Amino acid sequence: MRHLSRSQIFKDYERAFSEAVGLPLNIRGHDSWSPAHHGKTDHVSFAAILARFNKARAACLRAQTDASQKPHSTxxxxxxxxxxxxxxxxxxxxxxxxxxxxxxxxxLKNPTKKHFASITRQLRAWGYKADWKQLEQAYFRACVLSPKRYHAMLRLLSIFAQHLSILSNQLVLRREEHEPTNMARARQFIEDHQAEPLSLGRIAxxxxxxxxxxxxxxxxxxxxxxxxxxSRVRVEKSKTLLLNPNSRISEVAFACGFQSMTNFNRAFKRIVRRSPTQFRESLPKLRRS
Incomplete structure (x- = not known):
């Protein structure tokens, strides 16, 4: 996750998304929730002001917990x-x-005086004191989108998430700047000899x-x-070899060090989330020589 959040592609997309849609974008781990505005500079937005109230934050966390029960694939x-x-x-x-x-x-609905009054009543019932004028101004400045436009925006996010998923394996394999020398040597050896049988003892x-x-x-x-x-090193290599339409999938598998088609197909689908055949079919059509 650290690699993704620091990657240039995420930074570029985050900036473009925020400028185009006017909404914050955050990337977080799979087992935690955090406000989308976390770490952003707009501390006077309606959401940022509400986040100062413990019980308002608790209400948010309860809703997020309920949402966590939904299927993870959606x-x-x-x-x-x-x-x-x-x-x-x-x-x-x-x-x-x-x-x-x-x-x-x-x-997803236009703000109204009636709705704002109910919000302030609840906050007062919780015993909070606030700059109600500032809160009201922030409330009526809050971003409003129609459900149709909001779902279209989520579709864009889904496409970007798929793109990040494709790149995620490459980011997992990326080396840290201050990696121990012997670990860097081991990783380089794996990359140079990935087509050969490699045992744990040999790399150690x-x-x-x-x-x-x-x-x-x-x-x-x-x-x-x-x-x-x-497996990830070998799969990344196989993705490159699959670009050649003249190479059989079985040839690619053995050229990358897999000892059987079963192992290759299983590893490829686990990492790429599609079979080698599906991956090749998704590529631009290239003429066989």
Missing amino acids: ERTVTWFAGLSESAVPVYVGDHILGFLETGEVM HVANISRHYFCKMFKKATGINFIDHL
Whole structure:
């Protein structure tokens, strides 16, 4: 998730999305919720002001908890205190949810004096004192979208989430700047020899440490275990080879170090979320030579 949030493609999309739609965009882990405005500069928005009230935040968290019961494969939309809606769209790495693109703080109905009065009554009932004039101004400045436009915006987010999912495997394999030398050496050896049979013992020997210690260090450095990393390296290589329409899928599999088509198909589908055949069919049609 750290790689995605720091990636240039996310930063570019976040800026374009916010400028075009006028809504904040956040990316977060799969097991947590955070306000879409978290870390943003607009501290006088209606949502930001409400977030200062503990019970208003609690109402938001309750709505988010209810939404977490929805199927993970779908986008989630919650409407919390004061009629503000927020949505989250899943981003996958392989067949696992890596995190969510989150946006919202938007009303799907026009603000009214009557609705604002009910909000202030509830806040007063909770014992809060506030700058009611500032809150009212923020309320009537809140972004309002029709349900149709809001769902169209979520469709754009879903497309971007799919794009991030495609890139996520490459980001998982990306090296950290301050990676231990022996881990960098091991990763380079895997990349250079991925077509060969590679055992844990062989890679641990390259790193000049025991297999047990190598497993601990490798997981700490990469976030995934050795077997998963090796599969991802081989799948990334196979995606490049599949660009050649003259190469048979079986040839690609064995050229990348997979010992059987079953293992190749299983690993490819787990990581890319489609079969090698489906992946190739999704590519621009190239003429066979």
